[in-house]
Amino acid sequence: MTPHSPGTGQINTLIWIGFFAALIVFVAINLGLFGALRRFGAGRGRTAHAPRASQGIQWRVAGGLTGFAILLFVLGIIFTSNATSTPKTTSAGLTSFKGKPFTGPLVIHATGQQWIWRYDYPNGAFSYYKLVIPAHTEIELDLESTDVIHTWSVPDLAPKTDAVPGKVTHLYFRADAEGEFFGDSSTFSGQSYAPMRTNVEVVSPQRFEEFIVEQQKGIKAGQEGAEKIEGQKNEELAEFEEEEAKERAKESPAEETEPAGEGEGPESSEEGTSEENEEAKEEEAEGGGEEAAEEAAGEEGGEEAAAGGAPSAEAGEEVFAENCSVCHGATGHGGNGGPDLTTMPKAKEQAGAEEQVTNGGGGMPAFAGTLSEEEISNVAAYVVEDIVGGK
Numbered sequence: 001m002t003p004h005s006p007g008t009g010q011i012n013t014l015i016w017i018g019f020f021a022a023l024i025v026f027v028a029i030n031l032g033l034f035g036a037l038r039r040f041g042a043g044r045g046r047t048a049h050a051p052r053a054s055q056g057i058q059w060r061v062a063g064g065l066t067g068f069a070i071l072l073f074v075l076g077i078i079f080t081s082n083a084t085s086t087p088k089t090t091s092a093g094l095t096s097f098k099g100k101p102f103t104g105p106l107v108i109h110a111t112g113q114q115w116i117w118r119y120d121y122p123n124g125a126f127s128y129y130k131l132v133i134p135a136h137t138e139i140e141l142d143l144e145s146t147d148v149i150h151t152w153s154v155p156d157l158a159p160k161t162d163a164v165p166g167k168v169t170h171l172y173f174r175a176d177a178e179g180e181f182f183g184d185s186s187t188f189s190g191q192s193y194a195p196m197r198t199n200v201e202v203v204s205p206q207r208f209e210e211f212i213v214e215q216q217k218g219i220k221a222g223q224e225g226a227e228k229i230e231g232q233k234n235e236e237l238a239e240f241e242e243e244e245a246k247e248r249a250k251e252s253p254a255e256e257t258e259p260a261g262e263g264e265g266p267e268s269s270e271e272g273t274s275e276e277n278e279e280a281k282e283e284e285a286e287g288g289g290e291e292a293a294e295e296a297a298g299e300e301g302g303e304e305a306a307a308g309g310a311p312s313a314e315a316g317e318e319v320f321a322e323n324c325s326v327c328h329g330a331t332g333h334g335g336n337g338g339p340d341l342t343t344m345p346k347a348k349e350q351a352g353a354e355e356q357v358t359n360g361g362g363g364m365p366a367f368a369g370t371l372s373e374e375e376i377s378n379v380a381a382y383v384v385e386d387i388v389g390g391k
């Protein structure tokens with residue numbers, strides 16, 4: 001352990017005090033033993049005889065040892081209470097935040113989930129896997145868990161602390177050196193607990209402010225991208241429904257007067273038969289014009305993209321924007337915690353990518369519970385065809 005915070009510095013000193021105390025006791029006992037052997041033991045022309053000691057020496061030894069133990073006890077209390085006291089931000093730390101003077105602790109939420117840490121910063125930005133903090137600044141880490149007990153542990157910076165479901169645990173510390181620090185998963189939390197490492201990057205206060213602003217922009221871009229795709233879809237769907245309704249009206253104006261439950265008009269798509277909905281979807285696929293043509297051209301390359309159930313890279317784009325871009329970046333070329341996918345072996349073929357998304361691993365969460373099989377195969381297709389394939 002190389003301490004890089006006031007708290008771990010105290011603990012480190014205490015460890016050394018304990019070590020030297022043990023060393024002193026060890027040496028003293030052995031010297032005493034050897035001395036006794038030489039004084040009382042058998043030797044050339046000498047027979048062993050029982051040692052006789054006065055009561056005085058017994059009291060002196062007992063008193064000395066008691067004093068020593070009390071001294072260690074008191075030192076232990078002093079150093080551990082210093083170690084757990086909250087370190088204040090120094091003048092080299094984050095003294096202003098968003099243009100305003102900053103004094104209190106910088107509060108960051110850390111959420112443990114199987115099997116990755118998520119960090120939420122004061123400006124709404126978040127990051128997975130890696131926590132970025134400013135140096136020389138009092139940090140309050142509010143630890144929570146969504147599933148089982150996870151332990152947040154970076155020995156160089158702070159005491160190990162548990163994140164317990166249904167409870168918030170506060171951890172205060174200050175990092176006094178810039179650099180990257182790691183800790184291993186130290187509580188068994190399920191099959192993939194080992195790669196759930198704790199990773200902290202300590203940066204200058206200026207760099208920290210830049211980081212959270214960049215991070216916030218990236219997240220916003222990702223979310224807007226996803227909303228745009230969603231919006232386009234809804235628009236298209238609404239158009240087709242409208243057209244469909246008009247056609248119906250033309251074909252059989254009498255039908256309109258049919259007793260039709262509650263809602264009428266183009267919005268009541270649930271009212272229509274499933275046949276109609278299917279028709280609308282088919283039309284969507286055909287009516288896509290250039291888009292459909294493009295897609296058909298692209299699909300000629302991949303044999304498996306034949307009939308029903310073929311993964312759709314187009315549908316996968318939205319899944320990617322919502323679930324993956326936060327780590328792998330908006331374009332999949334790496335970002336916060338996730339590697340550039342064009343460099344990854346499993347991103348090159350459909351089966352590998354599907355497997356990675358389903359089971360996770362290597363610091364990536366499993367999506368088996370959050371995404372459907374169809375979404376997984378679509379997003380895998382998007383990774384293989386568009387990101388790695390460079391479409």
Ligand code: HEC
Pocket residue numbers: 116128129319320323324325326327328337338339341344345346347352353356357361362363364365367379380383
């Ligand atoms: C919390 C961050 C995070 C999220 C979210 C995430 N990934 Fe990953 N992903 C990673 C990390 C870290 C690795 C590196 C794993 C390794 O080195 O084995 C990775 C690796 C990969 C790989 C390559 C695996 C290999 O070993 O070749 C693929 C493919 C992949 N991710 C796809 C996705 C897709 C698709 C999504 C969205 C459904 C996604 N990832 C979401 C962090 C993430």
